[in-house]
Amino acid sequence: MQILSDALQVPVYDLEAEEPGGNKHFRVYNFEGHPPHHADLLIPHRKDHYLFVLIRQAGGTRQWLDMAPFTLQDNTVYFSAPNQIIVKEGFAKLWATGIAFTDEFLSLQESASLSKLPVIRNPQGGHKLALTESDRQFVEDLLAKINVEYRNPGEWQQRMLGAYLSVLLTYLSRLYVEQYKEKEISADKMLLKSFLSKVNECFRELHEVGEYASLLHISAGHLSEEVKMQSGKPAIKHIHERLTLEARRLLFHTNYSSKEIAFDLGFAEASYFNRFFKRETGQTPAEFRASIREMYH
Numbered sequence: 001m002q003i004l005s006d007a008l009q010v011p012v013y014d015l016e017a018e019e020p021g022g023n024k025h026f027r028v029y030n031f032e033g034h035p036p037h038h039a040d041l042l043i044p045h046r047k048d049h050y051l052f053v054l055i056r057q058a059g060g061t062r063q064w065l066d067m068a069p070f071t072l073q074d075n076t077v078y079f080s081a082p083n084q085i086i087v088k089e090g091f092a093k094l095w096a097t098g099i100a101f102t103d104e105f106l107s108l109q110e111s112a113s114l115s116k117l118p119v120i121r122n123p124q125g126g127h128k129l130a131l132t133e134s135d136r137q138f139v140e141d142l143l144a145k146i147n148v149e150y151r152n153p154g155e156w157q158q159r160m161l162g163a164y165l166s167v168l169l170t171y172l173s174r175l176y177v178e179q180y181k182e183k184e185i186s187a188d189k190m191l192l193k194s195f196l197s198k199v200n201e202c203f204r205e206l207h208e209v210g211e212y213a214s215l216l217h218i219s220a221g222h223l224s225e226e227v228k229m230q231s232g233k234p235a236i237k238h239i240h241e242r243l244t245l246e247a248r249r250l251l252f253h254t255n256y257s258s259k260e261i262a263f264d265l266g267f268a269e270a271s272y273f274n275r276f277f278k279r280e281t282g283q284t285p286a287e288f289r290a291s292i293r294e295m296y297h
Contacts, residue, residue: 081120
């Protein structure tokens with residue numbers, strides 16, 4: 001398991017492909033009466049991806065999410081987002097199916113609005129959705145379809161997985177809205193939400209933490225401290241990740257040149273954009289475009 005960073009001394013685990021050369025942005029996990037891997041038991045850690053798990057039977061397993069303990073319940077969907085702190089306290093035998101996917105997988109779907117769904121944005125800080133019998137049957141049916149598609153690579157696999165995931169997240173978002181009512185958000189979490197909202201609005205024009213601090217009427221130091229405390233990542237990292245995400249979308253969905261994309265994203269020079277993208281992703285824009293189109297077409 002690769003450790004990507006050491007934010008707040010908590011390791012961040014990437015989404016490992018199931019086999020060498022496999023999909024690093026989408027994975028399905030199935031547990032049929034055996035416990036998950038114990039390597040990270042009792043070790044606080046973060047993941048760099050989303051995880052949605054349907055628990056059919058859990059045997060009273062206890063976990064922590066962002067320092068809040070809970071016991072896994074049967075017929076319940078549990079979910080976590082990138083960079084939340086997770087602690088697995090113990091495992092009994094587990095019957096469950098989990099789906100893990102990255103921000104990049106979401107961004108490359110035809111409907112980029114998936115990232116705005118309530119269950120992805122999670123404004124109320126939830127982590128579980130109780131299922132009625134009809135809910136369980138619907139979710140089970142979708143997971144069965146995803147399992148079949150995941151095990152049969154082919155030309156249309158990525159599009160089919162994206163389509164099934166879109167339906168699943170939309171359905172779970174309806175449950176989220178029904179089960180989580182609006183509540184008051186603490187001032188520090190409101191600051192993080194405001195910062196991320198501003199980044200989403202202004203990432204093309206504003207690339208520096210100080211510029212966002214001015215918009216929020218606070219000092220750059222205070223903004224950086226609060227953002228890192230709440231998210232586990234420096235404020236500048238959020239800005240860079242949003243730029244990288246948009247660059248990936250443009251490289252995948254358009255035929256714009258690197259120079260055109262650079263100027264669209266507010267870079268003064270195409271060469272600076274190329275160095276920035278290589279630093280953030282490990283690939284040049286041209287290499288990323290070639291590899292991602294080979295995977296999805």
